[in-house]
Amino acid sequence: MTKRPNILYVFADQLRYDALGCTGSTKAQTPNIDRFAREAASFSNAVVNTPVCTAYRASLLTGKHTTSHGMVINELRMNPNQRCLGHMLTDAGYNTAYIGKWHLYANELGSHYEPRNSFVPRGPHRLGFDGEWKAFNFHHENFSPPAYYHEETPDKIEHPGEYEPTVQTDQAIDFVRRAARDPDGRPFSLVLSYGPPHDPWGPDNVPERFWRMFSDVDFPNPPNYRDTDDAPYRDRWASLSDAERAELASWRRGYHAQVASLDAEFGRLMAALEGSGEAENTIVVFTSDHGEMFGAQGRRAKLIFYEEAARVPYFMRWSGQIPAGSRPDVCLSTVDILPTLAGLAGLPVADDVEGMDLSHWARGETGPEPEVALMQGCGATARWQDGHEWRAVRDKRYTYGVFRVDGKELLFDRLIDPYQQTNLAADPALAGEKIRLKAAMERWMARINDSFEASSWYRDHWTDGDRRILRSATAEFGPQAD
Incomplete structure (x- = not known):
């Protein structure tokens, strides 16, 4: 072998x-x-x-x-x-x-x-x-x-x-x-x-x-x-x-x-x-x-x-x-x-x-590839604090993101705007791209049962109250041994 x-x-x-x-x-x-x-x-x-x-x-x-x-x-x-x-x-x-x-x-x-x-x-x-x-x-x-x-x-x-x-x-x-x-x-x-x-x-x-x-x-x-x-x-x-x-x-x-x-x-x-x-x-x-x-x-x-x-x-x-x-x-x-x-x-x-x-x-070949990369922000960096959650997707040219707290959408064409300074989410010329990216994001989220919750919801539903993970959107892991 x-x-x-x-x-x-x-x-x-x-x-x-x-x-x-x-x-x-x-x-x-x-x-x-x-x-x-x-x-x-x-x-x-x-x-x-x-x-x-x-x-x-x-x-x-x-x-x-x-x-x-x-x-x-x-x-x-x-x-x-x-x-x-x-x-x-x-x-x-x-x-x-x-x-x-x-x-x-x-x-x-x-x-x-x-x-x-x-x-x-x-x-x-x-x-x-x-x-x-x-x-x-x-x-x-x-x-x-x-x-x-x-x-x-x-x-x-x-x-x-x-x-x-x-x-x-x-x-x-x-x-x-x-x-x-x-x-x-x-x-x-x-x-x-x-x-x-x-x-x-x-x-x-x-x-x-x-x-x-x-x-x-x-x-x-x-x-x-x-x-x-x-x-x-x-x-x-x-x-x-x-x-x-x-x-x-x-x-x-x-x-x-x-x-x-x-x-x-x-x-x-x-x-x-x-x-x-x-x-x-x-x-x-x-x-x-x-x-x-x-x-x-x-x-x-x-x-x-x-x-x-x-x-x-x-x-x-x-x-x-x-x-x-x-x-x-x-x-x-x-x-x-x-x-x-x-x-x-x-x-x-x-x-x-x-x-x-x-x-x-x-290996230098072509073949199946991800349509987009799904990105997730589920709260503050290390505190259980609501108001910072977001979801986004990124493909080879565009980044689309949305914030949970108020639903604000952002769309960037990185090819012409590499520093992401112009939000094109409301631009009619990019409406088709926004629809495509948003749909791809929602398909990914549905596939993994991501319901886009507030940070405190994850604390209350997924942990033992002492910052130990017991479950996730896709699995019941069970109690943790010390």
């Missing part, structure tokens, strides 16, 4: 599509990612179904939309009674490892550094990743303290004076080298979840040499910057105070410094993979969980359907199997990742997977 391909899945936190040299930035310092992108298939219309940390991770691991896995806001505990990527890999005989941020276990808003929230015990809550584990639920500081991780106990493992992505890359390199020499010849799978370029973006959260790269670089506001927030719809995380607006240029410098630091680490990892002898038989993905608004549309952070938050780089390389080049004609979204990886590796997927296997597109 031919050995299955290894899978190396690397993703950043809050890396937007346009923050790399290979995606058009003239200020990025990303030679290693740029080189990798030239060797890979680039899904240049890739978007995130719900642009926030927890929902992305749950959709990545289940192949299901947010209202189907139930992780509608951050700081919820995912129900483990779902078949996930880790289960598939483990059952197929993969030697698995998970390194970095997890963000699927804590069921408390705040107290991020308490082991009761940051340590994920071995068992069902690791969602099938039964091999090597060097992870934490989440934090955003990159030096110890407070940066740390866990292995098999609640004890915090710190790395004083060392940059967290460097430590994680060292751990990943060590795993790859050992896995390549596996005496049983097992394929390996590693998920590496980096923290940068998530805020804070100060000089104390990135090595000095990367901060210096951008200390004198000008990062002006984009054309769609607005001095006022989209008040009826934003949550607290999307708000910008006057003091924060004054920091935007500095934040962008720190952000790009962190991106450059990740580029250096990713380069080291790719060199180690080449040196292991396993590069030819390894599917490598580099991507992100969502983007960052940085004042565009009057917002910061993510959790909105605008391009700055929802569009992400997605590069996939497998020598001899995946031809290099752009794939602009297919709208890959988070739910498609699991079935596409499974299609490439010859793995079966669960019946409740909602995404599409796009492995034929990865």
Whole structure:
């Protein structure tokens, strides 16, 4: 039997599509990612179904939309009674490892550094990743303290004076080298979840040499910057105070410094993979969980359907199997990742997977593709707070969205309006496109039983009252074991 391909899945936190040299930035310092992108298939219309940390991770691991896995806001505990990527890999005989941020276990808003929230015990809550584990639920500081991780106990493992992505890359390199020499010849799978370029973006959260790269670089506001927030719809995380607006240029410098630091680490990892002898038989993905608004549309952070938050780089390389080049004609979204990886590796997927296997597109062929990517916003980023909910769809040219609180519709033609500054929802010339996109959105929602509820409804109907998910729009998962 031919050995299955290894899978190396690397993703950043809050890396937007346009923050790399290979995606058009003239200020990025990303030679290693740029080189990798030239060797890979680039899904240049890739978007995130719900642009926030927890929902992305749950959709990545289940192949299901947010209202189907139930992780509608951050700081919820995912129900483990779902078949996930880790289960598939483990059952197929993969030697698995998970390194970095997890963000699927804590069921408390705040107290991020308490082991009761940051340590994920071995068992069902690791969602099938039964091999090597060097992870934490989440934090955003990159030096110890407070940066740390866990292995098999609640004890915090710190790395004083060392940059967290460097430590994680060292751990990943060590795993790859050992896995390549596996005496049983097992394929390996590693998920590496980096923290940068998530805020804070100060000089104390990135090595000095990367901060210096951008200390004198000008990062002006984009054309769609607005001095006022989209008040009826934003949550607290999307708000910008006057003091924060004054920091935007500095934040962008720190952000790009962190991106450059990740580029250096990713380069080291790719060199180690080449040196292991396993590069030819390894599917490598580099991507992100969502983007960052940085004042565009009057917002910061993510959790909105605008391009700055929802569009992400997605590069996939497998020598001899995946031809290099752009794939602009297919709208890959988070739910498609699991079935596409499974299609490439010859793995079966669960019946409740909602995404599409796009492995034929990865291989440079044409064939079935999603008409649109469904995007969902189910509340505030991490609080049970009504008034921020939205639904949207995105195809290769248009984005259509609607807010629940007042039914306001937005339609953007990104081909002629890439900064999404002109709302065409009331334009008679685009009435047909609006009808088409709205109908596609409603078909998707009906298919997955998405009834577009207020955020508090999900709290009252899907949780145990203590931020643990019991059910979703498509399933009764049952009680969670601690």
